[in-house]
Amino acid sequence: MAYAIVAPCTGCWACMPLCPNKAIHPHGKKFTIREPLCTECEGEFDDPQCASICPVEEAIVDETGKPLNPRGSLTGIPADY
Amino acid sequence: MPLCASSDRQRTTQHPCYTPEAREHHARLHLAVAPACNIQCHYCNRKYDCTNESRPGVVSELLTPEQALARVEAVRKRLPNLTVVGIAGPGDALANPERLWTTCRGIRERFADLTLCLSTNGLALPEQVGQIQKLGIHHVTITMNTLDPTVAANIYPWIFWDHRRLKGVEATRILIANQLAGLDALVAAGVLVKVNSVLIPGVNHDHLAELNLEISHRGAFLHNIMPMISDPAHGTYYGLMGYRGPDEAQLQAVRDGCAGEVTQMTHCRQCRADAIGLLDEDQGPTLEREWMHGHGKIISIHPHTMETEATDTLRIAVASQTGSHVDQHFGHARVFTLYDVHDGDVRQVGMVETDRYCHGDDACGDNDSLLERALRALEGCDAVLCERIGFSPWQALETAGIQPVNRYAGIEITLALKQYWATTRQRHPRQKRIRRAV
Numbered sequence: 001m002a003y004a005i006v007a008p009c010t011g012c013w014a015c016m017p018l019c020p021n022k023a024i025h026p027h028g029k030k031f032t033i034r035e036p037l038c039t040e041c042e043g044e045f046d047d048p049q050c051a052s053i054c055p056v057e058e059a060i061v062d063e064t065g066k067p068l069n070p071r072g073s074l075t076g077i078p079a080d081y
Numbered sequence: 082m083p084l085c086a087s088s089d090r091q092r093t094t095q096h097p098c099y100t101p102e103a104r105e106h107h108a109r110l111h112l113a114v115a116p117a118c119n120i121q122c123h124y125c126n127r128k129y130d131c132t133n134e135s136r137p138g139v140v141s142e143l144l145t146p147e148q149a150l151a152r153v154e155a156v157r158k159r160l161p162n163l164t165v166v167g168i169a170g171p172g173d174a175l176a177n178p179e180r181l182w183t184t185c186r187g188i189r190e191r192f193a194d195l196t197l198c199l200s201t202n203g204l205a206l207p208e209q210v211g212q213i214q215k216l217g218i219h220h221v222t223i224t225m226n227t228l229d230p231t232v233a234a235n236i237y238p239w240i241f242w243d244h245r246r247l248k249g250v251e252a253t254r255i256l257i258a259n260q261l262a263g264l265d266a267l268v269a270a271g272v273l274v275k276v277n278s279v280l281i282p283g284v285n286h287d288h289l290a291e292l293n294l295e296i297s298h299r300g301a302f303l304h305n306i307m308p309m310i311s312d313p314a315h316g317t318y319y320g321l322m323g324y325r326g327p328d329e330a331q332l333q334a335v336r337d338g339c340a341g342e343v344t345q346m347t348h349c350r351q352c353r354a355d356a357i358g359l360l361d362e363d364q365g366p367t368l369e370r371e372w373m374h375g376h377g378k379i380i381s382i383h384p385h386t387m388e389t390e391a392t393d394t395l396r397i398a399v400a401s402q403t404g405s406h407v408d409q410h411f412g413h414a415r416v417f418t419l420y421d422v423h424d425g426d427v428r429q430v431g432m433v434e435t436d437r438y439c440h441g442d443d444a445c446g447d448n449d450s451l452l453e454r455a456l457r458a459l460e461g462c463d464a465v466l467c468e469r470i471g472f473s474p475w476q477a478l479e480t481a482g483i484q485p486v487n488r489y490a491g492i493e494i495t496l497a498l499k500q501y502w503a504t505t506r507q508r509h510p511r512q513k514r515i516r517r518a519v
């Protein structure tokens with residue numbers, strides 16, 4: 001059970017300090033989640049912290065590759081734009 | 082407002098953002114140490130590092146607190162009139178408390194005479210006022226765009242608060258309440274508070290007069306109503322959805338409609354979070370390149386390619402602050418990067434400096450001669466790509482046979498050059514020109 005940070009990440013640093021398990025680390029100019037450390041914040045917070053502050057749509061995905069913040073959900077810019 | 086202690090008053094009279102007269106003499110440095118943000122604004126695109134020239138929140142290089150202190154040291158050597166160090170982004174200063182306070186403590190310890198100032202959206206302000214006071218920070222800017230949560234919900238799509246992402250009026254009620262509580266606490270602590278408001282026609286133009294009165298009652302020191310910067314190329318919600326900034330008359334009308342006793346500030350240059358220098362002359366990019374290349378000499382990158390007889394290769398100059406995107410106003414550019422472009426092939430061939438003979442003294446630097454210098458520097462170029470350009474330089478360039486192009490504002494340079502080559506080659510299939518050495 002773990003989330004992953006994928007290509008759209010812009011490396012804004014917002015998520016890293018919030019992770020209760022210190023699972024998020026810089027990786028080049030972007031960030032990555034150390035899979036074994038990520039609990040999806042279960043038992044710690046109602047919402048996964050990284051995905052709750054990440055400003056970039058589709059930057060964080062679940063194990064099936066589904067974005068936690070799909071296109072259009074954060075900026076309000078329609079997904080087909 | 083009670084009279085400031087004399088040192089505070091001196092600090093303020095030397096602060097170029099707070100005192101118009103200070104602009105010419107006192108320089109400021111903005112340190113980009115705060116990457117994260119805790120809210121989203123519809124006029125900001127956090128996806129891109131750098132799209133928009135001189136847009137607040139836009140910055141090319143993130144500094145660690147240690148790097149930031151080294152930068153202060155280096156800039157002070159170059160600009161002895163440096164009086165103000167500000168932290169304004171590229172995210173929200175207070176959303177990065179560790180980086181922020183480490184930097185501020187370092188500056189306080191090593192450069193006690195410098196004035197420190199901060200900018201914030203206000204969300205985290207109430208919990209941080211103690212620190213602000215403790216570090217002797219006398220100037221804080223809060224960006225407030227409306228007092229009405231419903232209006233605010235059209236400006237801020239979400240906030241991150243108490244471990245959750247909140248949207249709609251649930252979010253904006255908290256944001257506005259914190260902005261006001263923060264303002265009160267700062268005023269009570271004797272901090273001078275500037276309120277920045279972004280005028281967004283069709284969204285908050287009818288709400289700024291009310292805001293102006295409210296912040297006046299609460300003791301804000303300055304109110305700075307700024308025109309929104311919006312362009313589809315920047316990829317912001319407002320840019321893409323067709324919202325546009327106000328024209329001069331609209332801006333003036335809103336400013337005139339504000340009746341509160343707070344002083345309005347009209348000399349703001351909307352500087353970037355990593356701006357350096359006097360307000361009118363952002364020296365950031367210049368100094369940046371000097372650090373890269375040493376001693377202010379701009380070096381040609383591939384001298385052997387400077388002299389070529391072109392077939393249908395275009396030589397294009399690009400005005401860029403960041404070096405990665407077309408993001409500089411023509412008139413602000415002191416350095417142009419030259420590229421030779423042929424089909425998909427883009428090659429950086431050198432750089433030219435336009436004020437190579439200017440040492441900033443009174444003997445040089447009127448606008449005409451600067452323009453002339455730019456024209457000389459760009460001689461032999463087919464086009465110049467910039468973010469924006471004034472009317473008379475546009476004409477002068479065209480007359481000199483150099484095509485000014487501003488339609489790639491905010492676009493990544495290589496992409497812009499390829500697109501420009503593709504669209505113009507059809508019109509001018511063969512360009513023959515002897516290149517001169519740079």
Ligand code: SF4
Nearest residue numbers: 019038040041048050
């Ligand atoms: S979901 Fe929670 S535990 Fe996993 S990386 Fe994100 S913040 Fe850390």
Ligand code: SF4
Nearest residue numbers: 009010012013015054
């Ligand atoms: S918050 Fe999102 S964009 Fe920012 S570093 Fe984390 S994953 Fe990347």
